[in-house]
Amino acid sequence: MDRTIQKEVVVIGSGMAGLMATVVLQELGKDVTLLANGMGSLAHFSGTVDLLGSEEFMSPWSGIGNLRDTERQHPYTSVTDEEISKALEIYQEVLGKYGIEYVTLGSNVFLPTAIGTRKPSYLVPKTMLPQGKDYTVVDFTQFRDWKGSLIHKGLREHYHGLELCSIELPHVKSLTLDAVSLARYFEKAEWRKEFISILRKQKLKGSLLMPAVLGIRGHEEIVAELEAALGHQVIEVPTLPPSAPGRRVYEAFMQRLKPNIEILYNNRVLGIEEGLKLRVSRPGRQWCYGAKSVIWAGGGLLGGGLVPAKDGLRDTVLGITITEGWQAGSQPIKGLYIAGSQLGYYDWPLEKSGAGVALSTGYKAAMLAGGGYYE
Amino acid sequence: MSKLLIPDRTALEQCLKCNICTTFCPVATLDDGFPGPKAAGPDYLRLSLSFVDTDVDFSLCTNCQLCNWACPHGVDIATMNVKAKAQSKKNFRDWVLTNPQLIGKVASKMSTLTNLFANNLIGRVIKKALRIAPERKLPLYHKQTFLEWFDSKKQLDYQEKVVYFAGCSVIYNDPDLGKAVIEVYNRNGIGVIVPEQGCCGVPALANGRIDQARKTAEKTLEQLKPYTDQGYAVITACTSCGLALKDEWHRVLNLPRAKDFANSVYDASEYLMLLEQKGELNQDLGPIQKSFGYHEPCHLKAQGIGKPSVQLLRKIPELEVNELDAGCCGMAGTYGFKKENYERSLTIGDELFRKIDNEYEEVLTDCPTCTMQINQATKANTVHPLVLLRDAYKRGESSWE
Numbered sequence: 001m002d003r004t005i006q007k008e009v010v011v012i013g014s015g016m017a018g019l020m021a022t023v024v025l026q027e028l029g030k031d032v033t034l035l036a037n038g039m040g041s042l043a044h045f046s047g048t049v050d051l052l053g054s055e056e057f058m059s060p061w062s063g064i065g066n067l068r069d070t071e072r073q074h075p076y077t078s079v080t081d082e083e084i085s086k087a088l089e090i091y092q093e094v095l096g097k098y099g100i101e102y103v104t105l106g107s108n109v110f111l112p113t114a115i116g117t118r119k120p121s122y123l124v125p126k127t128m129l130p131q132g133k134d135y136t137v138v139d140f141t142q143f144r145d146w147k148g149s150l151i152h153k154g155l156r157e158h159y160h161g162l163e164l165c166s167i168e169l170p171h172v173k174s175l176t177l178d179a180v181s182l183a184r185y186f187e188k189a190e191w192r193k194e195f196i197s198i199l200r201k202q203k204l205k206g207s208l209l210m211p212a213v214l215g216i217r218g219h220e221e222i223v224a225e226l227e228a229a230l231g232h233q234v235i236e237v238p239t240l241p242p243s244a245p246g247r248r249v250y251e252a253f254m255q256r257l258k259p260n261i262e263i264l265y266n267n268r269v270l271g272i273e274e275g276l277k278l279r280v281s282r283p284g285r286q287w288c289y290g291a292k293s294v295i296w297a298g299g300g301l302l303g304g305g306l307v308p309a310k311d312g313l314r315d316t317v318l319g320i321t322i323t324e325g326w327q328a329g330s331q332p333i334k335g336l337y338i339a340g341s342q343l344g345y346y347d348w349p350l351e352k353s354g355a356g357v358a359l360s361t362g363y364k365a366a367m368l369a370g371g372g373y374y375e
Numbered sequence: 376m377s378k379l380l381i382p383d384r385t386a387l388e389q390c391l392k393c394n395i396c397t398t399f400c401p402v403a404t405l406d407d408g409f410p411g412p413k414a415a416g417p418d419y420l421r422l423s424l425s426f427v428d429t430d431v432d433f434s435l436c437t438n439c440q441l442c443n444w445a446c447p448h449g450v451d452i453a454t455m456n457v458k459a460k461a462q463s464k465k466n467f468r469d470w471v472l473t474n475p476q477l478i479g480k481v482a483s484k485m486s487t488l489t490n491l492f493a494n495n496l497i498g499r500v501i502k503k504a505l506r507i508a509p510e511r512k513l514p515l516y517h518k519q520t521f522l523e524w525f526d527s528k529k530q531l532d533y534q535e536k537v538v539y540f541a542g543c544s545v546i547y548n549d550p551d552l553g554k555a556v557i558e559v560y561n562r563n564g565i566g567v568i569v570p571e572q573g574c575c576g577v578p579a580l581a582n583g584r585i586d587q588a589r590k591t592a593e594k595t596l597e598q599l600k601p602y603t604d605q606g607y608a609v610i611t612a613c614t615s616c617g618l619a620l621k622d623e624w625h626r627v628l629n630l631p632r633a634k635d636f637a638n639s640v641y642d643a644s645e646y647l648m649l650l651e652q653k654g655e656l657n658q659d660l661g662p663i664q665k666s667f668g669y670h671e672p673c674h675l676k677a678q679g680i681g682k683p684s685v686q687l688l689r690k691i692p693e694l695e696v697n698e699l700d701a702g703c704c705g706m707a708g709t710y711g712f713k714k715e716n717y718e719r720s721l722t723i724g725d726e727l728f729r730k731i732d733n734e735y736e737e738v739l740t741d742c743p744t745c746t747m748q749i750n751q752a753t754k755a756n757t758v759h760p761l762v763l764l765r766d767a768y769k770r771g772e773s774s775w776e
Contacts, residue, residue: 039444181397264681
């Protein structure tokens with residue numbers, strides 16, 4: 001039987017860049033297939049959209065402007081401010097439809113982290129925005145990825161009069177619980193009642209800093225319920241991976257794409273040849289896909305698009321070893337667009353630019369691949 | 376340490392310990408007693424390589440394979456879990472549950488008696504003795520098995536033919552699905568060969584009875600291999616059998632020649648969709664004015680072929696098919712039969728059942744044990760997509776002589 005399947009566009013990778021690209025292609029009405037090998041690195045995503053952050057400037061836009069002048073190969077040189085804004089707009093719309101409101105103050109905001117540091121971010125879920133004057137860190141004794149004393153110690157100098165309280169979560173026996181599994185507890189109304197009654201016995205002051213584990217689905221309602229019952233504002237702080245906010249983002253994109261986009265999991269792309277022929281391995285056999293354009297967004301070292309090699313980084317699909325990652329805008333094969341963290345010449349953990357680069361390059365790749373600029 | 380457990384070290388090194396698999400595990404996310412696939416798979420193996428004793432209840436793993444499905448780095452977590460399971464003690468109950476073919480043969484011979492007993496007092500006594508959940512409805516058997524019903528003479532006229540691997544469930548419990556598969560293929564001008572066939576080995580495999588699974592699978596491979604050697608495609612309408620034939624026979628059981636064989640195996644709907652892509656699918660489908668919820672089995676997800684049966688059903692005029700998208704049903708083959716797992720199995724599927732009971736009277740799914748679970752836990756009636764497709768062909772009679 002003939003096993004070459006022809007598609008208009010194939011997107012490889014279900015992380016931030018790949019999902020963004022697929023939504024754009026869906027909007028353009030393209031015949032698109034998303035090939036994924038595993039859930040993608042949204043499990044590591046904090047849920048806050050960082051564009052560019054530093055102690056030195058508050059506006060990421062001016063920071064990006066400076067970057068374009070000084071670092072000529074940076075991925076942000078391949079996208080305009082308008083394209084970044086458009087990508088953020090689409091992102092906000094996808095998340096909004098799932099019931100997650102994102103807000104921005106127009107400049108960076110410093111958010112508390114689960115290890116007691118602060119990090120700058122630009123577009124953040126409403127439930128993560130620190131508001132108010134006084135704060136209390138709420139420690140959960142059985143959740144090892146959230147140590148109240150560590151957070152309290154680190155944040156004391158930034159949040160004056162920061163208090164700490166510690167509670168034992170009801171019915172949680174395991175000490176190896178991860179954030180997403182803990183979020184499942186918060187989705188149960190009965191359990192929440194017990195949680196609230198335990199917390200009510202504590203001395204609480206100001207806004208409550210809790211780990212971002214307050215449910216996957218409908219977490220805004222859960223936060224609102226806690227706030228109403230406790231009489232205090234609740235602020236979610238991103239935790240270590242696997243991240244509950246990352247899972248929310250993933251579910252939001254799935255909700256958007258599933259109705260009319262073919263998403264194939266367990267499909268590993270083995271290679272892409274000239275003429276955009278893809279060799280794909282899935283359980284039991286290999287297949288071929290042919291496409292007019294391909295978006296390659298398999299991720300960096302975390303996502304599995306690049307693997308360490310002796311003399312650099314090896315691209316797992318193209319089989320080429322590169323020193324720094326791909327340069328934005330390069331097309332190793334005609335019709336192949338690269339987006340997301342396989343791009344090189346930037347340092348997203350240090351620059352706080354991971355989501356910004358993934359979203360904007362994913363958007364741009366889809367616009368180019370789908371002919372969005374010419375229609 | 377058992378020889379079986381010594382892993383491929385490179386497979387272990389791919390694990391970043393990110394726990395993504397744990398967050399997709401239907402058991403770990405609601406049961407503190409199971410530490411999840413990462414802890415029971417890569418972590419456990421790593422620790423046992425250093426001779427550290429750990430205490431993990433592997434029997435709680437359902438072998439749904441969602442851990443593998445979620446892992447971005449290709450770690451074969453499910454196999455590590457299933458091989459670790461092999462260390463647990465063997466018991467008679469699991470022997471009964473993992474030999475559907477043998478039980479099917481005996482139970483069909485005395486089907487009147489079996490069905491009479493299945494869900495009454497005697498059935499309860501048997502369930503108690505075997506530690507099968509008393510509430511669990513047992514499958515019914517037929518006097519005439521699917522293999523006995525099948526008449527190869529009726530298939531002689533077709534030039535193009537495929538080999539049908541029916542699976543124990545169709546052979547003994549649901550022959551009507553087998554009949555539907557044959558009719559659907561015949562209506563597409565394709566004849567069906569149904570060779571003598573055994574079990575795919577999945578029940579034994581999921582229970583960690585690796586040697587038994589290997590023996591069973593080897594025998595079945597012997598029965599099917601002559602046909603694929605002649606160039607025939609093998610189709611199956613059971614998603615767990617399909618995953619075994621395509622994947623687990625070589626990936627987990629390391630059967631020689633299974634990888635080559637897997638190249639010829641297709642899900643029955645997947646094969647029909649390939650016909651559609653070539654413009655060869657018979658589309659004389661009559662309208663069905665109904666609304667169904669579709670449940671995607673975990674072992675279909677694992678095959679990485681999307682949802683071909685939903686794509687097929689979209690061709691039926693007036694039919695409304697909505698994806699339920701509410702996660703695993705919790706049955707996991709023999710898992711949900713066991714007394715100690717029954718409650719857990721229903722809790723896993725809770726979201727799915729509530730969605731069905733709130734919105735649908737009829738449900739579609741491609742897996743026989745998902746069907747069992749949905750029929751047990753909801754008010755809905757559950758149908759295989761190809762049964763519905765056959766009905767649509769009947770209604771669109773025009774081109775059918």
